[in-house]
Amino acid sequence: MIDVTRETYQQSLDDLRDDVLAMGDLVAERLEMALESLSTRDETLARDVIGGDSEINETYLAIEQQCVDLVALQQPVASDLRFITASFKIITDLERIGDLAVNLAEYALAATRELAPDVEIDEIGHNATDLLDRSLEAYETENADACHDIARSDDDIDALCQRASERVTRDLIEREADGDTPWALEQLLDDVSRVLLTIRDIERIADHAVNIAARILYMAENDPSLIY
Template identity: 45%
Template sequence: MPRRDYQDQLDALRQDICDLGDDVADRLAVTLACYEREDTTAASAVRDGDGEINQRYLDLESDCIDLVALQQPVAGDLRLVTASFKILTDIERVGDIATNLAAYAEDAPFGYAELNLVDLGLVAHEMFERAVTAYANGDVEACREIAARDEELDAMCTEVTDRVIRGLATASGRADIERAAEDVESVLMTVRDVERVGDHAVNVAARTLYMVENDDELLF
């Protein structure tokens, strides 16, 4: 195969993965809007669209495998394909999380607005968007900044978790305790998944840094 066609395949793979990442980021934004507006109308659309994301993931995974098997890339090209394969998986996982959050939103205890769950989600969403952009542009400085931002997100998630558990501890009476426990479970699952979005953003950044500079400092 001519070199130009091979390079076009590499460029198309990267662009298609970025497009998938952008669409997943949009789905996550729609879900967060459900929490912000205390409106679950759009949540079902996010859940219904998960099958399309999964199929695109499988198609792109197949493209990665074909490039390795048929073109036998080496050096920088091999790092691009292998990093893209890993990044693709993280993007698909964020798509799954957006679906999970959409399901939680349908039964969300919106009375917990003071916990700033939307603020948590917006930080994670920004990290993920920046990670996809960093992959698109080969921006290694952004990769390191995303990894540093994850510490802030983790601290925010820990604070919210502590506040929720303290709230449960102050509940009195069987009915209040049971109701509080159900709300706490929903909030904690939301916080856990938001934190996981940040983790996947760091994974994308780590693989991008490795892809561009052969630097594994963020991989472990």
């Protein structure tokens, strides 16, 4: 005799995974839009990212309720409980990436000039997006080995961010030495601050991707080493 209750429960777990991945795809799409708006100064694209944040928030709340219901109604065993709690932690990181994508879109709207064109904003953004994609793939396949690779890749992004921040700061110093007017220097300082915030937020996006990998490793192998 088929255990219908068990089949329904397993389907609920499968649905949870599918819904988390769908949220991940949505967040990744908005992140790519935000990065493109930064690169092209596309105001329409930036406003679409900002206006679409409510959809991410609503998706987060719906999946959060799924997690609560599974724990409250099904009393999952240890491995399933790790999957459910990891999924909840992952959607929290995804929601925060969505917020950071909104920040990037707002920076795109506030941009007034090009600063330090050799700064690797595009490269950093591409690498952070790739890290997010890899973390979502690891969640789908429960690939523990990929989690360690993701954590190591984050070191490269940190180095890129450090180098980019130094270049932006050096650009400010050089322009001040050229004797710009006080008004021009004030505007330049605003622009430098915006670019530094952009670099910081992309770095934070990569950090959230590593957080996702850490939860996957714990989910798949009960290994908390990347969490701490």
